[in-house]
Amino acid sequence: MAAVQGAAFPAEAGDAERGARPRWSLLWLIVTANAAVLALALVALASTPFTVDWPKSAREAVVLGAAIAATVVSQTLLTRRILGPLGALGRSMRGVDPLHPGQRLEIETRSVEVATLLAAFNAMLDRLEEERRESARRTQAAQDAERRWLSLELHDQIGQDLTALRLRIDIASRVEGEAQAQALEIASVTAQECLERVRGLVHRLRPAALEELGLISALVALCDRVGESSGLEIDRRFASGVPKLTSDAQLGLFRVAQESLPNVVRHAQASRAALDLRPFEGGVRLSVVDDGVGISGHGDGDAGSGVRGMRERALLLGAELRVRSRAPRGTEVLLDVPASEVLVEGAEPTLPVGPAIPAIPGGPVIADPGAL
Ligand SMILES: Nc1ncnc2c1ncn2[C@@H]1O[C@H](COP(=O)(O)OP(=O)(O)OP(=O)(O)O)[C@@H](O)[C@H]1O
Ligand SMILES: [Mg+2]
The missing domain is CATH 1.20.5 (Single alpha-helices involved in coiled-coils or other helix-helix interfaces)
Structure with missing residues (x-):
């Protein structure tokens, strides 16, 4: 959407933050390029031996000038007409209100490019609305x-x-x-x-261990419980210098570990797993890997809602979650919590303790590490 606006129309305030501010509309780029080519052709004809019959009188010069002007004007009008639907598309896109679902763009156009953009934008609205409905339903x-x-x-x-x-x-x-x-x-x-x-x-x-002992101890307790109850060998690695995270981020990170480890036990047929927490790009990276059978796709395609819940957690934190097979075998879950979730010295945790915290849809709604 921003690309279409940026390419074809003068940018509005705010667009500049998303990319370089465009200085020319497509229309003027095309017109200027055509005019420049025409002017160059005239100069070439006038200054080289290969010349056409140069106007010998002022009258001929005026006629030639008028012809050139008429060409440029008609070309401008035609190009404006051709690019018109792009302008309408940009205005309509801006007019779409996410709070009023069901709006779809309809623009009369003969241009394949504009029709493709229109269809892609409408399809994107379909997907966004569907995902929003599904997410609201699960929540x-x-x-x-x-x-x-x-x-x-x-x-x-x-x-x-x-x-x-x-x-x-x-x-x-x-x-x-x-x-x-x-x-x-x-x-x-x-x-x-x-x-x-x-x-x-x-x-x-709210996980008691997280409240009382902090994130690392809660993760240790989680690994111990999962390991003891399943017989899975779990390596725990906590690098030094892991910054303290906001209350939301700690909970989100804990929930991802709490979903990933039981997944290893249930699905991976693994003999070993490793949980690793380390500083990463100013934030924190959690990884849970196993040496099991690997995962098809990203786990989202299958029936469960654990991976989906993890993705929603990550989304809430602005974190990146990757679930994928790793070579030579096994599965890797990576959660990169951004630096914005690092707790500033003296700042209050951002979420109150208690039921205001959204539960992982489909997962253990009131999760208790002791229950694992
Ligand atoms: N460590 C893993 N190794 C192999 N496959 C995995 C692993 N983790 C997840 N999967 C696959 O991804 C699918 C989705 O996992 P997800 O946690 O979303 O659902 P689930 O565990 O089947 O059910 P739920 O978590 O809702 O009880 C699983 O069904 C499984 O096929
Ligand atoms: Mg699961």
């Missing part, structure tokens, strides 16, 4: 599952604890002396249990 499904789980926990656990607490307090208010002290003591224990459950709930909503 909604993940949120619904998360809410269902949360409401069950609140109702079955916390709700019962609070009911028991109220009963104890009722009893305590009706009795005196030793009996009252006993009832209050039981109430206090019940309140303590309830508090523990709430803490547990909070920790399950």
